Amino acid sequence: MAEEIAKVTGETVRNDFNAISTVLHYTRAAHFIGLWKSERELITRYLPDKSARLLEAGCGAGRVSVGLWHQGYRNITGFDFAAELVEQAQNLAAEQGLKEITFFQADATDLVGALALKRPAWAVDPPSPGFGATRGNGPYPDDAFDGVLFMFNGLMQIPGRENRRAAMRELHRVCRPGGHFIFTTHDREDPKDLKEWAKEAERWARGEQNPRLVEFGDRYFTDDNGNTFMHLPDRKEIFEDLAATGWLHVHDRTRNELASETPAVRNFSDNCRFWVARKS
Numbered sequence: 001m002a003e004e005i006a007k008v009t010g011e012t013v014r015n016d017f018n019a020i021s022t023v024l025h026y027t028r029a030a031h032f033i034g035l036w037k038s039e040r041e042l043i044t045r046y047l048p049d050k051s052a053r054l055l056e057a058g059c060g061a062g063r064v065s066v067g068l069w070h071q072g073y074r075n076i077t078g079f080d081f082a083a084e085l086v087e088q089a090q091n092l093a094a095e096q097g098l099k100e101i102t103f104f105q106a107d108a109t110d111l112v113g114a115l116a117l118k119r120p121a122w123a124v125d126p127p128s129p130g131f132g133a134t135r136g137n138g139p140y141p142d143d144a145f146d147g148v149l150f151m152f153n154g155l156m157q158i159p160g161r162e163n164r165r166a167a168m169r170e171l172h173r174v175c176r177p178g179g180h181f182i183f184t185t186h187d188r189e190d191p192k193d194l195k196e197w198a199k200e201a202e203r204w205a206r207g208e209q210n211p212r213l214v215e216f217g218d219r220y221f222t223d224d225n226g227n228t229f230m231h232l233p234d235r236k237e238i239f240e241d242l243a244a245t246g247w248l249h250v251h252d253r254t255r256n257e258l259a260s261e262t263p264a265v266r267n268f269s270d271n272c273r274f275w276v277a278r279k280s
């Protein structure tokens with residue numbers, strides 16, 4: 001009997017992000033590319049207060065958090081589930097003497113889980129019984145941040161829709177009411193890719209899709225920077241996921257609509273869609 005091929009899991013993705021070629025790729029971006037114009041434009045528009053408490057999920061090697069510090073933000077916390085990348089982010093902040101940024105390791109789908117070993121400065125130690133109306137006594141209190149970010153498609157690198165929703169719920173829980181959530185995705189409805197997706201739908205209908213994929217819309221590929229898992233959502237899916245996790249849609253635009261990025265940014269990454277939501 002043929003051996004069943006394992007589907008991509010969160011652990012597969014974490015191992016892929018801890019791989020040396022991938023760590024180098026994101027570390028170079030943190031050192032030499034920095035914040036994109038589109039990111040700066042949207043973040044400063046929706047989170048204008050430079051003393052806002054910001055949480056960056058999937059911070060990688062610190063590209064966005066460190067870039068935000070250089071924009072004047074002084075209350076920044078970043079986390080990632082890949083330990084090698086967190087270490088790079090911590091090194092970059094230390095090299096630049098940025099004491100106000102805290103980086104720690106955690107999984108966005110479970111901020112009180114086993115990976116959240118290194119507690120950030122704002123965490124309560126020992127956990128206080130007063131914290132966490134929805135998650136018990138965890139060190140990651142409800143309503144602790146004025147804004148939460150999951151940039152450069154990190155949310156879509158979580159395999160399985162329910163897991164992505166779990167991350168959206170966790171970020172909703174730690175964000176204060178009225179606070180904003182900014183994230184990006186690729187666009188499955190991009191007209192230039194429609195034919196390819198129609199063929200992929202036929203493959204799924206015949207059961208001939210890549211057996212490692214979890215859902216229609218997933219991609220798992222390998223290039224010079226290592227393995228990449230990415231889910232490409234359609235618009236309806238994002239609206240449903242926002243509504244199911246307590247977020248109100250505020251705004252969305254593609255990166256190309258928001259700004260003209262430098263060649264370095266365009267070489268590093270394709271166009272994507274920015275989404276802004278608010279906690280009601």
Ligand SMILES: C[S@@+](CC[C@H](N)C(=O)[O-])C[C@H]1O[C@@H](n2cnc3c(N)ncnc32)[C@H](O)[C@@H]1O
Pocket residue numbers: 010013014017026029030057058059060061062063064079080081082085106107108109151152153154155157158167
């Ligand atoms: C495309 S990279 C972006 C890294 C960084 N934000 C940047 O723009 O350079 C996505 C990041 O999300 C992280 N990530 C993916 N799933 C995660 C999860 N469940 N919890 C925490 N981090 C996650 C990955 O480890 C990776 O660092």
